[in-house]
């Protein structure tokens with residue numbers, strides 16, 4: 180009894196002693212966040228220049244040469260230490276600044292989409308260069324957001340001598356799902372406490388738990404036969420292209436008997452040389468997508484059987500090669516809740532009439548049933564998607580990171596709602612005031628979250644508690660790649676070789692022009708003239 184009373188008294192004393200300390204710490208953190216918000220606003224011009232520059236490079240996965248040179252140059256000028264060529268990927272890098280714990284990693288994708296060249300600010304299909312790649316998803320916006328957030332936080336850390344390390348890293352070749360599992364394998368995240376990933380969207384948002392969409396395996400199958408004169412002696416040849424076609428026919432019949440949550444698609448990457456030579460070599464590249472590791476593996480195994488069957492039928496040989504992989508995502512609850520509080524503080528950007536006119540004009544152009552314009556209301560904090568409710572969709576190799584270290588993805592409103600994705604239409608807003616404002620809003624959230632994690636060690640502890648005792652309690656990360664799986668850095672070489680010289684003529688020059696729109700002489704927004712028909 181006496182002992183109990185003593186404990187109560189001691190507890191009461193502790194509360195009176197620490198309550199002002201908490202209030203003080205809170206006030207300090209709020210002041211830091213106000214400083215960061217101001218800092219990001221001051222860097223808005225830099226954000227616009229980065230967004231427009233990376234947009235103008237328009238590079239595809241593994242060929243982000245100009246993009247990486249430009250971004251790492253900026254970071255070095257800001258005092259970051261840069262390590263290049265990470266994981267044997269020439270365009271991959273890690274930039275760090277500061278020292279000690281916590282280590283907060285800020286990541287975002289940097290690659291573009293084939294056939295997505297498009298004039299920004301123009302609400303209909305109007306390529307800069309016909310056939311060239313471009314930022315048809317908006318991946319030009321994420322690293323500028325992280326860089327601005329990091330600089331704003333760094334200034335506060337320097338001023339108040341706060342311990343901690345900022346680490347920035349790019350999602351290389353995200354469209355091929357081809358770098359992050361390699362970064363994880365090679366230890367990029369081994370000292371990281373929390374990863375704050377960010378991805379373009381059409382609202383500010385974050386979620387935790389199992390994500391919707393699929394994980395995936397990307398595999399290229401190559402068949403080898405024998406050439407012969409296709410007319411003179413076809414019986415002496417064995418066609419690798421026949422094997423590709425039979426594999427695809429087999430897969431397409433089997434598709435009816437696969438789970439509803441699967442997505443699978445392929446392109447023929449080599450269909451032979453010319454019709455009068457029986458194709459000796461032919462290749463087909465598959466994406467196998469499913470909800471969980473077991474079912475992804477199952478699809479991949481079926482793919483291997485189809486290849487085996489096709490080889491038997493055609494008397495050819497087959498081999499396969501992993502080109503990419505993305506683990507199903509699981510985002511951290513603690514960190515998502517912190518991000519969401521900051522989202523509420525920052526709120527959505529103020530859209531101008533011109534911004535809304537561009538958005539509605541494009542939504543109309545695409546035949547969307549509703550032309551709702553840009554987002555004006557925040558969504559809720561997203562929660563876990565149950566496996567049985569997950570009917571699949573896209574993938575992001577941030578999944579591999581999310582099973583390695585507490586991770587979330589912040590979505591920010593740099594694009595127009597209701598677009599098909601992986602398409603020229605997603606490039607339209609990506610170098611306009613919509614993207615510039617969306618990046619500034621996102622950078623504020625990102626900077627505030629970094630400050631939360633830097634100054635409240637209990638959050639990092641809670642995040643790891645969730646990671647260890649909830650997320651990975653019954654499930655382990657079993658990567659699909661091994662220590663010997665090389666990254667597929669040859670991808671997209673040929674496309675860039677074909678278009679780069681022409682694309683160079685359109686690189687943004689911020690020393691001469693206020694914005695990329697100005698450089699291109701585009702009036703913002705440019706809408707389809709009344710009465711004219713979509714092409």
Ligand SMILES: [Zn+2]
Nearest residue numbers: 288316353378
């Ligand atoms: Zn993406």
